[in-house]
Amino acid sequence: MICPNEHGPDKHGPDVECPDCRGFVAVWERLDEFAAPNVSPGFDARLYARIAAEEARRPWWYRLLWPPIAPVVAIAVAAVIMFVHVPAGPEAAKQVSKADIEQVAQAVDDLDLLIPIDR
Amino acid sequence: MEAVVPLERDAQLMLRVREGDDTSFALLLERHRGPVVHFLYRMVQNQAVSEELAQEVFLRVYRSRETYEPTAKFTTWLFRIATHVALNSIRDRKKEKGHESLNDSHDEMPGGAERQVADRQPTIEQEMVHEVRLREVRQAIEALPAKQRAAVLMHKYEGLDYAQIAGVLSCSESAIKSLLFRAYETLRDRLAHMA
Numbered sequence: 259m260i261c262p263n264e265h266g267p268d269k270h271g272p273d274v275e276c277p278d279c280r281g282f283v284a285v286w287e288r289l290d291e292f293a294a295p296n297v298s299p300g301f302d303a304r305l306y307a308r309i310a311a312e313e314a315r316r317p318w319w320y321r322l323l324w325p326p327i328a329p330v331v332a333i334a335v336a337a338v339i340m341f342v343h344v345p346a347g348p349e350a351a352k353q354v355s356k357a358d359i360e361q362v363a364q365a366v367d368d369l370d371l372l373i374p375i376d377r
Numbered sequence: 378m379e380a381v382v383p384l385e386r387d388a389q390l391m392l393r394v395r396e397g398d399d400t401s402f403a404l405l406l407e408r409h410r411g412p413v414v415h416f417l418y419r420m421v422q423n424q425a426v427s428e429e430l431a432q433e434v435f436l437r438v439y440r441s442r443e444t445y446e447p448t449a450k451f452t453t454w455l456f457r458i459a460t461h462v463a464l465n466s467i468r469d470r471k472k473e474k475g476h477e478s479l480n481d482s483h484d485e486m487p488g489g490a491e492r493q494v495a496d497r498q499p500t501i502e503q504e505m506v507h508e509v510r511l512r513e514v515r516q517a518i519e520a521l522p523a524k525q526r527a528a529v530l531m532h533k534y535e536g537l538d539y540a541q542i543a544g545v546l547s548c549s550e551s552a553i554k555s556l557l558f559r560a561y562e563t564l565r566d567r568l569a570h571m572a
Contacts (some may be wrong), residue, residue, distance in 0.1 A: 296414035
């Protein structure tokens with residue numbers, strides 16, 4: 259309850275001396291008459307049905323954003339991006355892939371040549 | 378050294394919901410279903426609408442589980458959602474119906490009202506007097522500006538303190554005290570003849 263003198267019925271006994279408080283206590287008591295109804299018995303069932311329907315509508319990948327696994331997913335995605343080097347378009351991808359393959363093949367050949375020298 | 382403040386029970390439950398524990402959500406629902414529905418009922422004064430809005434509140438809580446951070450008291454956060462939902466609903470209904478009353482059946486007794494009657498059966502006259510008084514209280518509350526109404530309902534019926542109401546309505550505590558004082562003063566004037 260509120261009163262300019264910072265009093266309230268929750269802190270007062272039945273004998274309210276402050277005239278401001280007396281007025282507010284009367285209002286407070288009037289407001290007690292405004293009872294709220296009980297919640298319908300089917301409330302929870304309806305809510306869970308709505309939650310289930312909403313979960314079912316989510317795309318599969320949305321589950322990957324769930325906090326406990328999200329960091330793992332983020333690291334995995336970053337690793338894939340780092341190692342795959344996806345180029346801008348499909349044509350470019352083909353060209354770069356060919357160049358990469360040739361480069362790797364050349365490197366392996368060079369390695370083969372170097373091994374006997376080291377030995 | 379900074380003291381470590383233990384997390385309140387509700388925040389702990391909500392963090393468990395974030396980890397995928399649906400039982401904790403059921404516990405939160407059990408604890409807060411009543412207060413949220415009652416608050417919304419008194420805001421919109423219609424049982425069906427209040428339950429629909431409460432469903433929206435808990436749905437939003439569930440949706441937010443993944444991003445939940447216990448920065449504020451859980452109740453404050455919950456009532457912020459509830460107030461937001463209620464104020465939106467009131468605004469939408471005002472748009473739809475002009476300034477017509479929010480409640481189509483204003484004479485509807487709360488909850489099909491299983492009113493708790495004292496030891497003896499009230500007479501028809503007592504029943505009628507009660508109906509009139511109740512209607513006047515409801516009308517007085519409904520006539521308050523929406524923000525004042527929300528503040529009074531959280532303060533009077535849900536037991537939220539000034540700091541929590543300030544958190545819900547994004548105001549300072551002193552602004553809330555002043556808002557509540559004005560609201561109670563208005564109610565006192567409107568209900569004075571009932572004393």
